[in-house]
Amino acid sequence: MSPVPAPREVGAAAVEVRGLHVSLDGNPILTGVDLTVAAGEWVTVIGPNGAGKSTLLRAVGGLLPAQGMITLFGTPSAALRRRDRARVVATVTQSPVVPPGMPVLDYVLLGRTPYISPLGRESAADVEAAHEVLDRLDLAGFHNRELATLSGGERQRVFLARALAQGATLLLLDEPTSALDIGHQQEVLELVDQLRHAHGLTVLATMHDLSLAGEYADRMVMLADGQVVATGTPREVLTEHLLATHYRASVRVVAGTHGPLVVPVRPRPTP
Numbered sequence: 001m002s003p004v005p006a007p008r009e010v011g012a013a014a015v016e017v018r019g020l021h022v023s024l025d026g027n028p029i030l031t032g033v034d035l036t037v038a039a040g041e042w043v044t045v046i047g048p049n050g051a052g053k054s055t056l057l058r059a060v061g062g063l064l065p066a067q068g069m070i071t072l073f074g075t076p077s078a079a080l081r082r083r084d085r086a087r088v089v090a091t092v093t094q095s096p097v098v099p100p101g102m103p104v105l106d107y108v109l110l111g112r113t114p115y116i117s118p119l120g121r122e123s124a125a126d127v128e129a130a131h132e133v134l135d136r137l138d139l140a141g142f143h144n145r146e147l148a149t150l151s152g153g154e155r156q157r158v159f160l161a162r163a164l165a166q167g168a169t170l171l172l173l174d175e176p177t178s179a180l181d182i183g184h185q186q187e188v189l190e191l192v193d194q195l196r197h198a199h200g201l202t203v204l205a206t207m208h209d210l211s212l213a214g215e216y217a218d219r220m221v222m223l224a225d226g227q228v229v230a231t232g233t234p235r236e237v238l239t240e241h242l243l244a245t246h247y248r249a250s251v252r253v254v255a256g257t258h259g260p261l262v263v264p265v266r267p268r269p270t271p
């Protein structure tokens with residue numbers, strides 16, 4: 001797999017969002033969101049259900065109309081043609097469409113579409129790239145299996161494989177570990193982190209597992225009701241006060257190896 005260099009301005013942030021507004025079906029979902037992700041950085045967006053995390057990722061990935069400024073590596077997102085955008089940004093949404101009857105290898109090869117001419121077929125190098133990423137995600141034996149027959153966790157790793165096969169410099173990962181057991185959660189996040197360092201990838205993710213999120217993110221952004229309410233290092237964002245205020249959660253935050261660990265505790269009964 002050989003990530004394609006993004007059409008970047010020297011020193012430009014990977015993602016720059018200013019004054020982002022998104023309305024869906026006439027309802028304001030994101031209002032005035034600002035966000036910067038430096039090239040090579042891992043930023044995780046957290047927030048309670050319905051805060052607008054997926055909407056933010058979809059807007060950054062050019063998957064829905066938005067007002068405001070979004071630039072990717074210094075280029076206004078709106079100016080990127082679909083094919084060019086796909087060489088820069090790979091998105092794993094929460095519930096990707098599973099084409100009926102499609103084998104795993106063919107699905108992962110869809111990630112190579114931006115490199116194949118409209119009437120052409122995938123090359124041997126494309127197939128090799130797809131196999132390589134399947135190997136790395138512990139999916140080598142699955143290439144002929146019909147995608148729809150895989151377990152939820154196996155399928156989730158295939159979705160990630162397709163995004164990695166795309167060779168984009170910016171990965172947008174919406175809940176990449178939600179269907180995975182604890183071992184595969186770590187395996188997938190470790191792989192993403194290794195690829196980030198080896199190939200200079202930038203990661204913008206959403207995650208509900210706050211401890212795991214804090215272990216991998218350089219910075220976190222907390223969204224609530226469609227607005228940014230906190231941004232900073234995991235230590236600055238994962239505080240008992242912020243989690244009580246915006247999640248209405250009763251937690252203890254303790255120091256972990258790489259980031260704070262968030263432990264839910266039962267609220268004390270009121271006397």
Ligand SMILES: Nc1ncnc2c1ncn2[C@@H]1O[C@H](COP(=O)(O)OP(=O)(O)OP(=O)(O)O)[C@@H](O)[C@H]1O
Pocket residue numbers: 024025027029047048049050051052053054055056
């Ligand atoms: N097509 C739509 N039309 C109207 N409202 C929508 C539409 N899609 C999403 N929403 C609403 O936008 C809000 C934000 O949704 P979004 O999926 O971005 O939240 P989220 O923070 O990712 O939530 P979760 O943690 O539950 O995945 C929710 O209230 C949701 O119901």
